[in-house]
Amino acid sequence: MTIQAGAEQVTFEVVSPTADKQDSAGSPIAPRLDTLNGKxxxxxxxxxxxxxxxxxxxxxxxxxxxxxxxxxxxxxxxxxxxxxxxxxxxxxxxxxxxxxxxxxxxxxxxxxxxxxxxxxxxxxxxxxxxxxxxxxxxxxxxxxxxxxxxxxxxxxxxxxxxxxxxxxxxxxxxxxxxxxEDAGHDEGAAAEPEEEAGEWQESYTFRGAGAVEAVDAFNTFYLERDFGDGLPLHPPTRAKVEAIVEAQGRPGDDLVLTVPPLHGSGTLERIAVNAAMAGCAPEELPVVIAALKAIAACPPPMNLSVLMSTGAFAPVILVNGPLVKKLGINSGRSPLGPGLNNRVNIRIGRAVALTLRNLGAWIPGRMDLDTIGTVRKNIQVLGENEDESPWEPYQVGRGLRPDDSTVTVVHTVGEWDLGSNHGPADRRIRSIAARTPTLTQVGFMTSTLAGLQGNEDGLFYLLPPETARKFADAGLSKDAVKRFLLHNMRPRIADVIAPFIDFRERGLVRPEWDWMFRLTPEEQRSQSVQAFNDPSAINIAVAGHGTPKEFVFGTMTTPITEKIIAIGQSGAEPE
CATH class of the missing domain: 3.40.50.10350 (Glycerate kinase; domain 1)
Structure with missing residues (x-):
């Protein structure tokens, strides 16, 4: 940070959070036809x-x-x-x-x-x-x-x-x-905004009559350029960015990943700039990087759909392993909430969101076309409460070791507080199944629409330790709970098919599901169908502390787990 203090003037320089301007070079369009007749x-x-x-x-x-x-x-x-x-x-x-x-x-x-x-x-x-x-x-x-x-x-x-x-x-x-027509036709092309069409800068300098005024000038400029999330930003000074990069033990120009949805160039330095803007400490950057890699690893077509849809989808990040305690990531009381206990959770989530914004153009009206939006796009991060869980940590169920630190990313479509906190285990699990919404998602899309495979629709439960222990004491493993929920969430057929009547009329419903549409209206109202076809559509982690109030996200992607390569670690597996 370069500060000149004289006559109460403060000057400092910050680094740009965006990559060098996108290369617009590419393939030319195909030659146009002389006529359409006979074609x-x-x-x-x-x-x-x-x-x-x-x-x-x-x-x-x-x-x-x-x-x-x-x-x-x-x-x-x-x-x-x-x-x-x-x-x-x-x-x-x-x-x-x-x-x-x-x-x-x-x-x-x-x-x-x-x-x-x-x-x-x-x-x-x-x-x-x-x-x-x-x-x-x-x-x-x-x-x-x-x-x-x-x-x-x-x-x-x-x-x-x-x-x-x-x-x-x-x-x-x-x-x-x-x-x-071969030339002179730009039908519908929109002029780029001034901030995109202008010359890219590596850094910017701000001055003010005192530090507060200088920082205010920085924030005003960065927010007006749409570099921020609407909240005050930490100035990413050169010294701060270099400290984050140097702590990783890698050159700043190393390409870590291409950042979706724009597939921008995510070098270590550019990710570090966005992490600095979020207030991250150097040791938190590996969590940010692992989360970004997990988001980028989402398979098509959902890799773009969840980030660019007009629907209110957003990633949620679960952290497991020793780094949860080491970094101070909250996994206990209110881990998705605000305040002191969640300062690390919030910094990491904010850094991921700023990187997606500035390197992936995940910006409302540009690549994110969400109609209404959701506060979940202020990306939520939480740790799993492994100490109080009676079951194996989440990442172990994904094939990793208990001492591996990991992130798991799932794109959510909604969240519900279930609160089924009374009675023995059998009543509680039936209450959870009964209270879980299953029709607010796309629902059955994987089975009815061509081109989608896997578990794009699913549920991710956050069970408090008291609920998890209640089930474990009753002899229920995590897999047993998932299987019970799978078989006992049964919406009415009338509700399941309602969003897909027009799809059937256009021949898009697969033959194996056509029987539901042929039932009489009374049969459709009186009969139910299993909401999900595969246990892998249902995921469970243990989080929170205190009263057994269960919580569930609707999900639009299969969870993706990425190992965190912490500072001082190599990416190689031990022999």
Whole structure:
């Protein structure tokens, strides 16, 4: 930190939390067609409501102008199956994709369009207004910064089929130009904000009549540039950043990971800058890095979906092992709460969120298109209360040792305080099963929609030690509790199928589940079905202290556990 104190003037320099400006170089778009007459026009429908309606409407209007045009529909999912996308590219002379009107579907549709352009097939994507910035950024990420799109006024999911067609027809000429004109067409492209278009700086200098005024100037500038989370930041002075980096025993320019969703360059130094802004101590950085690696390891398509969706998804970080005590991570009373006991939890979560923001562009309105948002995006960190748990630590169930320090990341969709604190073990576990919400999530998506596999939907329970001991004293292992909950959470069939009636009408429900829709309304109301198909969808950790008040997160990703490589450790396993 460079401080000049004279006549009450204070000057200090801070380091930029962002990577050097994103390289916008990439593949050029494919050559455009001279005419659409006699060509094959492929329609990439990503299964979103009204996507096929919009595509058919504009394609039929184009065919009026080009009578010899052949139209082929390729119905897929939010992330097209590679074989379906390959076939569409091989069989089509040009492609139209729809719809880009949510965070994840926009990014994946641009990803698929970029693959077509790289293969030499011109394409255009139908994008809802408000998603232009996401589209432009995604096009750069996927290597085709000039990718073309047209903009319609409203999101398709808010419209009737008639309204969807009505708003799409006026962009027909734009679609034709995007497929047939080689130059001078930037339909719908949004100008980059000044802070993105301006020259990137390695550092910034702030002055003030005293330290408070100088720090206020720093915070005002950084928050106006959207470098922060809305709360006051710690100045990441060069000395502070260097101290964090040097403690890791690695060069600052080491590339630790590419940070999602933008896949920005996460060098050790840039992660350290964001950790310094959160107030982290050097020994806390390995936890931050392990959490970021776990987030980046989420398999597709959920790796982008959970960070870019219009839904309120957010990562939660569970820490296990000796580092919980060593660092002072709270695992006891109110580990997800505020205050002194949670200062380390909060610093680590904040550092992860700032890194995702500044290196991964996880920023509302840019790559994060969340409609309403959630306070869970102030990322929550807690330790498992291993000392008071009657069961093995969480990471042991993931194949690691009790003395391994780990982070486990799961992306959550909601949280509920169950509070079933009365009665013996059998009553308590039945109460937990009865009180657990199962229909506030996507629910059954893995079994009904094409393209999604695994346990994208699930539950993560935080059981207080008193509840866990009650179950253990009754002879229940952690796995036994999970199996009981699996078989005893049974929502009504009428409630399960309600969100998927339109999917069935569009042929997207898998045949093995069609029987539920064929039941009479009375049968659907009177019969229930198991909420989850696999025990691995249910996870349990022990946390908190005191009264047995159980807590559960709904989850959108399978938990990912990453070993923490603490300062002074190597990443190699002992022989």
């Amino acid at each position: 094959v026009l492929g329609l990439l429908s990503n299964s979103k409501p009204n996507a096929e309606v919009a595509l058919r409407a504009v394609a039929e209007k184009i065919k009026e102008r080009y009578p010899d045009l052949k139209i082929r529909l390729y119905p897929g999912s939010i992330r097209f199956e590679p074989e379906l996308l390959r076939r569409a590219i091989e069989e089509s002379d040009a492609l139209i994709g729809a719809t880009a009107d949510c965070g994840a579907c926009t990014s994946w549709l641009i990803h698929d369009g970029a693959q077509a352009e790289k293969a030499g097939v011109p394409q255009v994507t139908i994008v809802a207004r408000g998603f232009e910035r996401d589209t432009d950024t995604s096009a750069k990420v996927f290597g085709v910064p000039g990718l073309r799109y047209v903009v319609v006024p409203r999101v398709f999911t808010a419209l009737t089929a008639e309204q969807a067609a009505e708003q799409t027809l006026p962009v027909t000429d734009d679609v034709i130009r995007a497929l047939t």
